[in-house]
Amino acid sequence: MVNRVIQQFNLKVVSINEVDDSHSSTVYQCNLVNGENVFLKIPHTKLKYVRELEAYKLLKDRVSIPNMLDYWPGDDQYPGAFLLSELKGQPLTNFASLTVAYQIGVLHATMHQIQPPTTLQLTGIQDEFPNWSNFVERQFYSFAEDVKEVLDGSIYSQAIKKFESMKRQLPPSDGPSFIHMDFRPANIIVNEDKVSGVIDFESVRFGSTEIDFTKLYRDFLRFDCSLYLAYKEGYNSIRPLIDLEVVLPFYQFTDAFNSIGWCKRRGIEKNALFLKRNISILENVLL
Incomplete structure (x- = not known):
């Protein structure tokens, strides 16, 4: 596959x-004969390819991201691939400075300022905002069958009841905004005391x-x-931050639940530590 690309x-x-820690794409760092470092990204599905391509078009010159040097729409065998420039630095760690934390806030808010375009027709990035509650519910219950095979029956039943109870207490939704859906340290690149940018747009939505x-x-x-x-x-x-203390408990709970289902789909043994961590989060919420 990589030779073909x-x-x-x-x-x-x-x-x-x-590259490690890439779950829905295969990513390679390539050192070229001219000394340049570039990245090859090969999404696992056509939808993820289209989302990523559309995200680069939306974010270009608005948010700090790698340059898309080239892209390939794929063939009958492969869904497509991207050739990306290198963002200087390393993934964010917990030893970051206050300056870096401030810049991450600016970066995140700048993304959230982006609204669904009126002039660009999108086929991969869905606008879920008009039916946001249904979107959250669909995500939760799509993983429920997988989670049911992992959790004890009584804990699973408690989790379902907890979801329905917490969902009713959510405040009005904040948007529509461009949301990354995987905004975590591995996808935030930092070079010394400066945030170089953000990567990985295969799960984005409005x-x-x-x-x-x-x-x-x-x-x-x-x-x-x-x-x-x-x-x-x-x-x-950049923009007013919502009251995170109100919404975080619900989304921490649903993220842990959905992550358990993700581990079941992707393989319990090779994701054992991540599974254990999310079961612990879920049980703490239920207690």
């Missing part, structure tokens, strides 16, 4: 390494911003109050 883009490659804070909070913001405050300050400099 390299030939398609006519690349002169010195070395190639597969919808309510409230769902888009969950993974960043889970993996970064909750560990340091000062970073959390700096992030909020950065976000508020």
Whole structure:
């Protein structure tokens, strides 16, 4: 597969390494003969390919992202591929500075300022905002059958009741906004004290911003109050931040539930640690 894509883009490659922590695409870092580093991204499905392509068109010159150097629409065997420039730096860690946390807030809010376009027809990025509650419900129950095979029956029943109860208490949705749906440290690139940009747009939607804070909070913001405050300050400099304390409990719960279903689909053994972590989150909410 990768050789086919390299030939398609006519690349002169010195070395190639597969990138870790990419779940819905295969990603390779390529060092070229001219010393340049580029990335090959091969989505697992055609829909993910189309979403990513449309996202690059929407975000170009508005949000800091890699340059799309080329793209290939695929053939009967492969759904397509992208040739992307390198964002200098490394994925975000918990040792980031307040300056970086502030910049992440600015970046996130800038994405959320983007609304469904009136001049560009989209076929991959859906606008879920008009029926946001139904979208959240569809996502939850689409994983429910998988989760049912993993959890104890009584815990599963509690989770279903909890979802229905918490959903009724949500405030009005905030949007429509461009939402990343996987805004987490692995997808935020930082170079020393500067945020280089954000990557990975195969799950994006238009919808309510409230769902888009969950993974960043889970993996970064909750560990340091000062970073959390700096992030909020950065976000508020672009657009008003919703009351996260009101919506986070619901989305942390649904994210944990859906992640358990994801582990079942993708393989319990190879995702054992992630599964254990999300079962623990779910049980803590239920208790």
